[in-house]
Amino acid sequence: MIVKHGRGWLAMLFQVQGSSLAQTFPRILVITGFSSIVTTAHIANWVDVYSLTVTPFQLIGVALGIFLGFRNNAAYDRYWEGRKLWGSLVNTTRSFTRQVTTLINSDQTVELRAFQQEVVYKTIGYVHALRHHLRNTDDEADIRAFFTPDDLFRMKGQKNRPLFILRLLGERIRWAWREGWIHDYHMNLLEGSLESLTNIQGACERIKNTPIPFAYTILMHRIVAIYCFALPFGILDSVGALTPVVVLLISHAFFGLDDIGDEIEDPFGTEPQHLPLFTLCRTIEVNLLQYLDETNLPPMIVPVDDILA
Template identity: 45%
Template sequence: MIMNREKRWWRLALTVDGTTLTRTWRRVLATTVLAFVTTIMWEVFDIHTLTLTVTPFSLIGVAISIFLGFRNNASYDRYWEARKLWGRMVNVSRTWARQVSTLIQAPEGSDEAVLAEVAQIRETLILRQVAYVHGFRLHLRGEDTWEQLGAWLDDEELERLQSESNRPAAISHKSGEIVSAAWRKGYVHPMHVPILEGSLTEITGIQGGCERILATPVPFIYNVLMHRIVGLYCVFLPFGLVSSIHWVTPMAVAFIAYAFYGLDSIGDEIEEPFGRDPNDLPLTFLSRMIEVNLRQRTGDTELPGMHRPIAGVLD
């Protein structure tokens, strides 16, 4: 996610990094060169056989703008839903730490061994949520660096996770088993078990929502159609403008091509919100924030620093 808080118009207008221009400049340049060649043919060599009227381009341009708006709205809906789901993940993780700390209690009159065991169960469940969040981030991004979870999971569980098709779900399932074991030992009141299970269920629901976005992209046929229409429109546009605006054609085509190719590229950029593109969600930052918040609940004082933007981009 780009963390550019610059509000001055001229600075924003001149910004290149993180904009669609980094992805579309080749197409814009090629279209502008074509427009320049078309203008030379018309003005210098008097070749007028390939010209078209501007009327169809006016009508088609309006239709393309509407379709691009619909597509970008669909892509942004996916992006915003993903951000809301991760906002819920932040909240439910904090809630989980509070519930574990207050609802898992040693029976009155317990000896030191039981008190120590209960304290260990609390810490384990909280740190397991840290492992879950980092594992969920790796799961969404398709990364296979699960050894970094060794700070919160033992070697036996890490080995077992290698054979799991859905590793975050396996981590959450094991946390549920620990809650169940604590209940059987009398460390969790029967009325509090549904509360803890409710948090785990919400975590699973958030995961399912993110996986739905990940596994259901904008229909391929729709993307292909929009790319083709925009490309053909920009290619033929010089032939429709040159007879009316003459030497201004290259500049007009460059501007229109930048706008249309840019709008088309925005949809591609944000429709997959879990990647590492500059405008994707900062999953590493959110995971680190959850980690710091939860480790503080365990009394840990050797906390990692919050993730900071690099070159204005927050990963």
């Protein structure tokens, strides 16, 4: 995620990082070049350039802006829903850890401390595993420190590691209940927290695995491209030599809106515009370790070139 800049409006006009210009520049360049050729041919009378009236472009432009706005709203809803889910994940893991460290009691102090540490470590490992699961990346290096060799062996071959980790957590909570460390009422609270984690994961997987219908995306790409290529013929008579400039500005707006929708449609990716899942995971990790009164904490993530990972 790109951290918001505290810059003036003039500086923002020339801001490239965080804009869609890097992705759309080749398309804008092609459209502007084509428009320049058409304009030059018309002004120099090299060929008879057939010109259209501006009315169809006005009507189509308004409709196209509405459709792009609708698609971007749908994409942003997915982005914001993903952020809310990870906010819920932060709160649920905190609540679960608080329950583990305050509601589970035993006269066996050393064993209780070891059990609480094990469960909290597994919870931290779950968060990192979920991040990698949503990003389709390898989680081995990030979760190894939070599990026993036996746990890691059992994880091998699991298609959904976060779900399996929730199973491990459930097994350990049930063991403590059978040992008499957890009251029946508190057991329901702990199970409720694990159920909340399951629901959060399922909602994230729904966003990840159900994109905006591809046919709608393709249609938007085609209409934007056709509109921008045809635009010089509609404004040539009224704008004249400035046609390439006008086409450049309009194509930048439409291609930019189209590209923004593509970028934020999947909020869990690794591009700069996506959610800072690693930062959120590190926040959870530090918070949960502090519940255990540990002092050897990993550093908090800071922006690198104004980007949070």
